[in-house]
Amino acid sequence: MTQAALTISSKNYSSWSLRGWLLCRMAGLDFEEVLVEMNDDARQELLLLSPSVLVPRLTHDGVNVWDTLAIAEYLNEITPDAGLWPADIADRARCRAVSGEMHSGFHNLRSALPMNLKARHERFKIFSGARPDVERVKAIWTECLEASGGPWLFGANPTVADAMYAPVCSRFRTYAVELEPKLAAYADAVxxxxxxxxxxxxxxxEPDEIVELEVEF
Known part of the structure; x- marks a missing residue:
């Protein structure tokens, strides 16, 4: 398969980079990691969502894809046997729906609980605006796990949905979000x-001096 490149940013802070990276690895893609250096200029461009440094960005066989769900769909097209989406049409539709919900929503959760894999809080007070987002994630996980039987959201193997919610698992651990046993077991498995x-x-x-962005990216 053609060598590919995935442009990513900080592994500690960039949840979107993590999602794109997981999808590429799940697809079995042979790719090179290209790191966007977090100097001041790059930081400002990322805050403005400049297409020149938008992450993650997959380059493969002359194709450039810079949106996480677009990357998932592209990978599904070139590696249809990887199982990125569930085989059952109803499960596939639900998987796309919950993945899309994460892709376009949960803005308060992103702001209140930014990804930081190096941090660990024993207690953390979540501001009221983010609590509905947390509860919605719990509801999605509960519905999916009850329907599929686990251990992943859609059954025996990870799908796009698990890649999309993986950074949330890390956030819940970082900020000591309480989960009922079934959901805690899922987060631990991820x-x-x-x-x-x-x-x-x-x-x-990563060096500790890397600059943390004020917004989710």
Whole structure:
């Protein structure tokens, strides 16, 4: 398969980079990681969502894709046997719906609980505006796990939905969000996923002086 490149930013802070990276690894894509250096200019461009540095961005066989769900769909087209989406049409529709909901929503959760894999709070007060987002995530996980039987949101194997919600699992751990046993077991399974462990190892190795952005990216 043609060598690909995935442009990402901080492994510690960039949840969208994590999602794109997980999807590429799940698809079995052979790709090179291209890191956007977090200097002041790049930071300002990222805050403005400049297309020149928007992350993640996949380059493969002359194609450039810079939206996470677009990356998922592209990967599904070039690796249809990877199982990124569930095989059942109803499950596939639900998987797309909950993935799209994460892609376009949960803005208060993103603002209140930014991804930071190096941090761990024993207690953290979530501001009232983000609580409905947290409860909605819990509801999605509950519905999916009850329907599929787990251990992943749509059954025996991870799908796009698990990649989309993986950063939320890390946020819930970082900020000590209480979960009922079934949901805690799911979050623990995601965090123990070898791909997540590999990404987290890279995040922990990042220099501490890297600048944290004030907004979700």
């Amino acid at each position: 965090l123990a996923w070898p791909l997540m462990l590999e990404w987290t190892e890279g995040a922990l190795a």
